[in-house]
Amino acid sequence: MNSPSAPGVNDYSPAYQRFVLIMLTIVYAFNFVDRQILVILQEPIKAEMGLSDTQLGLLSGFTFAVVYVTAGIPIAYWADRGNRRNIVSLALAVWSGMTAISGFAQSYTQLLLARLGVGLGEAGGSPPAHSMISDYFPPEQRASALSFYSSGIYIGIIFGFLFGGVIADAFGWRAAFLVVGIPGVLFAIVLRLTVMEPIRGRGDSMDSAAEKPTFRETLAFLKGLRSFWYLALGCAFTAFTSYGNGNFFPSFLIRNHGMSLSEVGMVLALVSGVCGAIGTFLGGFLADRYGIKDKRWYLWIPLIGVAASLPPYLYVLLTENTTLAMVALIVASLTNTLYLGPCIALSHSLVPPAMRALTSAILLFVLNMIGLGMGPFFTGFMSDMLQPEFQDQSLRYAMVITTMMKVFAAAMFFMSAKYLIEDLTRRDQRVGAPQ
Numbered sequence: 421m422n423s424p425s426a427p428g429v430n431d432y433s434p435a436y437q438r439f440v441l442i443m444l445t446i447v448y449a450f451n452f453v454d455r456q457i458l459v460i461l462q463e464p465i466k467a468e469m470g471l472s473d474t475q476l477g478l479l480s481g482f483t484f485a486v487v488y489v490t491a492g493i494p495i496a497y498w499a500d501r502g503n504r505r506n507i508v509s510l511a512l513a514v515w516s517g518m519t520a521i522s523g524f525a526q527s528y529t530q531l532l533l534a535r536l537g538v539g540l541g542e543a544g545g546s547p548p549a550h551s552m553i554s555d556y557f558p559p560e561q562r563a564s565a566l567s568f569y570s571s572g573i574y575i576g577i578i579f580g581f582l583f584g585g586v587i588a589d590a591f592g593w594r595a596a597f598l599v600v601g602i603p604g605v606l607f608a609i610v611l612r613l614t615v616m617e618p619i620r621g622r623g624d625s626m627d628s629a630a631e632k633p634t635f636r637e638t639l640a641f642l643k644g645l646r647s648f649w650y651l652a653l654g655c656a657f658t659a660f661t662s663y664g665n666g667n668f669f670p671s672f673l674i675r676n677h678g679m680s681l682s683e684v685g686m687v688l689a690l691v692s693g694v695c696g697a698i699g700t701f702l703g704g705f706l707a708d709r710y711g712i713k714d715k716r717w718y719l720w721i722p723l724i725g726v727a728a729s730l731p732p733y734l735y736v737l738l739t740e741n742t743t744l745a746m747v748a749l750i751v752a753s754l755t756n757t758l759y760l761g762p763c764i765a766l767s768h769s770l771v772p773p774a775m776r777a778l779t780s781a782i783l784l785f786v787l788n789m790i791g792l793g794m795g796p797f798f799t800g801f802m803s804d805m806l807q808p809e810f811q812d813q814s815l816r817y818a819m820v821i822t823t824m825m826k827v828f829a830a831a832m833f834f835m836s837a838k839y840l841i842e843d844l845t846r847r848d849q850r851v852g853a854p855q
Contacts, residue, residue: 452576516604567704567761585685659791
């Protein structure tokens with residue numbers, strides 16, 4: 421197969437486009453298997469190492485997020501100039517290797533350092549992959565393609581919860597880290613050998629694709645786009661609830677519904693994982709379908725989704741009926757996950773092709789610093805603060821408080837839609853043609 425950088429090569433077959441999208445989605449699934457495996461294992465880890473909920477929140481949230489988002493920006497800047505396929509394959513090998521090493525940790529500090537290594541590796545995953553997908557697919561298909569890619573989150577959750585719980589019950593939590601980490605290292609080699617680096621700016625203005633804007637120029641471009649920053653905050657507050665509660669949901673089901681580790685893994689794999697994947701893809705599909713007439717649908721879909729998810733999610737947390745809680749969780753998972761694909765696609769539409777990886781990194785910086793960084797820490801801290809008064813119900817009420825951040829998320833998406841048309845006009849004037 422010819423190199424995509426060779427003269428005269430300006431297209432890829434639909435079959436190869438789909439192959440690349442599937443390969444990158446599998447990489448993203450490994451990303452979340454290795455990230456979420458800690459979530460399903462944190463109860464036995466807590467028992468062995470004598471940890472508090474605050475320490476668990478720091479381990480799965482803030483400390484991981486600091487490295488993840490800080491390293492993500494310079495890596496994305498590199499990706500806007502270098503070979504994105506190579507960056508993604510290297511990143512996969514690093515985070516998978518560090519996941520396997522986590523199984524050898526003998527103390528909280530050692531486990532924390534291993535998870536920092538996972539965060540460093542995962543920082544090189546999504547921004548380059550987002551940029552590649554936007555070059556493989558035309559603008560009118562990007563939200564669907566990016567939503568398909570984003571469904572890798574929930575594929576990873578399915579396998580992370582399912583295999584993590586079963587393996588931990590059978591062989592212990594250390595074996596679970598090894599079993600999910602090693603395959604990622606091997607897949608990194610397969611990715612490097614089978615996926616081509618796409619032509620940068622394919623389907624867009626090639627003049628803008630040829631530009632090499634500096635980090636400062638990209639920030640200056642984004643600074644004038646109010647819709648982007650409101651969009652980023654909407655994603656962040658949605659993720660605050662998703663990570664804040666999601667990272668403690670196995671613990672909630674174990675403590676408040678009496679489930680075993682393997683039962684929790686199977687239930688969450690089927691409910692949160694499958695429904696989350698469907699909702700994520702559906703969000704991009706609906707945005708591409710209705711966004712043809714009005715680009716604000718790329719924000720109205722996330723707004724509707726996050727607002728519709730609030731009542732069923734509160735019911736999940738407050739009911740004592742386990743069966744009805746899982747039924748309500750199906751609705752909450754479908755609606756809460758509509759936002760990511762449309763938001764990534766819209767952020768790419770707001771900037772020139774050569775700014776896309778860095779724009780994704782900045783979006784993920786805001787999303788993960790507030791969502792992943794603060795969400796689990798906040799929930800764990802609130803659980804510890806409420807424990808003296810509410811005892812075994814403290815985690816339940818901490819998660820209810822975290823859920824109310826969805827109100828702020830809906831408000832941010834509304835504000836982003838308010839400024840979107842104005843910002844798209846400004847983009848066209850500055851770039852010279854629609855992206």
